[in-house]
Amino acid sequence: QSARRFAAAHDPALSRDGVRVEVAANIGSLADAEEAVRCGADGVGLLRTEFLFLERDSLPNAAEQRDSYQAIVDALAGKTAIIRTLDVGGDKSLPYLPLPPEPNPALGLRGIRSGFARPEVLEAQLEGLLSVKPLARCRILLPMITDVAELIAVRALIDQIAAQLGVTERPEVGVMIEVPSAAVLADQLAEHADFLSIGTNDLTQYALAMDRCHPGLAAQIDGLHPALLRLVKLTVDGAAKHGRWVGVCGALASEPAAVPVLVGLGVAELSVGAALVPQIKAQVRELSVDQCRQEARAMLGLPSAQAVRERVAAVWPQP
Ligand code: PEP
Ligand code: MG
Numbered sequence: 001q002s003a004r005r006f007a008a009a010h011d012p013a014l015s016r017d018g019v020r021v022e023v024a025a026n027i028g029s030l031a032d033a034e035e036a037v038r039c040g041a042d043g044v045g046l047l048r049t050e051f052l053f054l055e056r057d058s059l060p061n062a063a064e065q066r067d068s069y070q071a072i073v074d075a076l077a078g079k080t081a082i083i084r085t086l087d088v089g090g091d092k093s094l095p096y097l098p099l100p101p102e103p104n105p106a107l108g109l110r111g112i113r114s115g116f117a118r119p120e121v122l123e124a125q126l127e128g129l130l131s132v133k134p135l136a137r138c139r140i141l142l143p144m145i146t147d148v149a150e151l152i153a154v155r156a157l158i159d160q161i162a163a164q165l166g167v168t169e170r171p172e173v174g175v176m177i178e179v180p181s182a183a184v185l186a187d188q189l190a191e192h193a194d195f196l197s198i199g200t201n202d203l204t205q206y207a208l209a210m211d212r213c214h215p216g217l218a219a220q221i222d223g224l225h226p227a228l229l230r231l232v233k234l235t236v237d238g239a240a241k242h243g244r245w246v247g248v249c250g251a252l253a254s255e256p257a258a259v260p261v262l263v264g265l266g267v268a269e270l271s272v273g274a275a276l277v278p279q280i281k282a283q284v285r286e287l288s289v290d291q292c293r294q295e296a297r298a299m300l301g302l303p304s305a306q307a308v309r310e311r312v313a314a315v316w317p318q319p
Helices: 002-008 030-038 062-075 110-116 119-130 148-164 180-184 186-192 200-210 226-240 259-264 274-285 288-298 306-317
Strands: 020-025 044-048 081-084 136-140 172-177 196-199 245-248 269-273
Touching: 002 274, 020 226, 020 274, 030 044, 030 062, 030 119, 030 274, 044 062, 044 269, 062 119, 110 119, 110 148, 119 136, 119 148, 136 148, 148 172, 148 186, 172 180, 172 186, 180 186, 180 200, 180 226, 186 196, 186 226, 196 226, 200 226, 226 245, 226 288, 245 274, 259 269, 259 274, 259 288, 259 306, 269 274, 288 306
Parallel strands: 020 044, 020 269, 044 081, 081 136, 136 172, 172 196, 196 245, 245 269
Antiparallel strands: none
16 A cells, blocks of 8 residues: 555645645755655745855855755756745844844744845855756746845845846745735735745744744644634735746645645645655545535634644544
8 A cells, every 4th residue: 555655646636626736855965855756746936045155164155055956956857846935033043144143033034134234145045046948848936035125135135147148037936824914915925926935934933923943832832723824815815916826835734634635725836844645645535525615615614723723523524
């Protein structure tokens, strides 16, 4: 049974009623990219580029970055990599990139904000990304975007750097939806983005005002909270106005209890740890998306994450 499941992992995940759900992998290295291919991932839904910047004493230049991104794109053998720009700042600091100490790191200079504070870092990374070939296999994902003005500013920077490099193609550009304002403004963002990717780890912490690292709150930080489900729906509806697709790359996508709910809310891609790809694909194949939609709609009205989990367990009992 498990051998059959693994073989099928390389096939697309179609629900019982014929809806395709992309199951991609979250990776943080070239070795992870190779594992993603072995596990049958449909692509890379999130490459966290922090690995290139940590454990060294100077900034990697554009050429070094290009080589790393190119190696990952090559390893994917025709599949697409969604590569996120650097998400440091706040609590994740780099010794050679001094940023002011933060009284409240989660609400400070992190993600794209540290890119705006240190434009030479963002520019070198975009130069590395725009040098990957073919550019159609590489999509750029922007972390911690708050509103459309930030997205337009990065798009202009991409155009400027591409022009300097003599690159005429443009990679697709997506926005992480991980700040509540971005979910609220999803329709505006989708007008200027090629896709949206929900980061449930941060979106949950910011929507519920609970530190994702707080040990005492761990049990309450639940991405199946009805408030989060409504933010996912808002994102999907906003994206649909402009014909854009929405993925989830936060840890919630890897949770079997969340898979039918996210699919029912209209999420088109689940990006999960590479080793989980076969299992999540197998789960999608057992679902009726029509039933997921009906159930998810009802869950938007439930009073708590616990109530959502109880309903999920009643409708889709886990083996
Ligand atoms: C997220 O916030 O859900 C996410 C995928 O980004 P990270 O966990 O790297 O902050
Ligand atoms: Mg995040």
